[in-house]
Amino acid sequence: MPRIDPVPRGALGDLKTVLDAVESRMGFVPNSQLILAHRPEIVRAFAQLGAAINGPSSTCAVTRRRFSSGCKSRPATAPAGSSRSRHGGDEMSEAFG
Secondary structure, X not given: OOOOOOOOHHHOOOHHHHHHHHHHXXXXXXXXXXXXXXXXXXXXXXXXXXXXXXXXXXXXXXXHHHHHOOOOOOOOOOOOOOOOOXXXXXXXXXXXX
């Protein structure tokens, strides 16, 4: 049980669209987001941060999509300086670290 009660879904107002996007991506709305909804500017800032990190031109997002789609262009066992890598060998740490 959280120390701060989450904002009820019916009382989200204009944050509903932001949290609907979270729900469509994750399949649920984390309680942390509903608790942060007491401070709407923080929820909006998190949404902007996520968009900046995972935007279409983000190296992290591109790498994550490549690996999640089954692309095996650079196996984990390949040496970091492999001439086949365009990224220098840090794809996994950039995407997930």
